[in-house]
Amino acid sequence: MFDEYDEEVCLEESGHVFEMKRRLSVDQVKALEKNFEVENKLEPERKVKLAQELGLQPRQVAVWFQNRRARWKTKQLERNYGLLKTNYDTLKAKYEALLKR
Incomplete structure (x- = not known):
């Protein structure tokens, strides 16, 4: 339900604050995929640089790479x-063919 929203939004319901899931743009995902193809592990400097280039938090980039590595491993x-x-x-x-001889 929350992942239908493109922006980070907070709702308050009966005293609880919920943060909506933020979706990445198509261009951000393409850039992340391209970087993943080059190297599927991130050095801290590269993570910060990539986050700045894409307008994301370094933690978002790190989590995306972690999730992508998990999907890659499953496919492997x-x-x-x-x-x-x-x-x-x-x-x-x-x-079985040998047994029939």
Whole structure:
């Protein structure tokens, strides 16, 4: 519900203050992705420079990179599983063919 808003907004409801989730612009995401392709870890100086260039807080950049690395790792695991499964299926088929001889 909160992620539909593009700006940081605070609501007060029954004494609680809620901060709306701030979404990144398309250009900000493209720049972050481009930087991630170059190096998926951030040095502190690079994080601050990138944050300034994109008009973000350094913490936002750090969290984005952390989340992106987690997604990248999951995709790597999926690819590795796919390769292992293909190799296993091929080996199993060859083994079964040998048994039928």
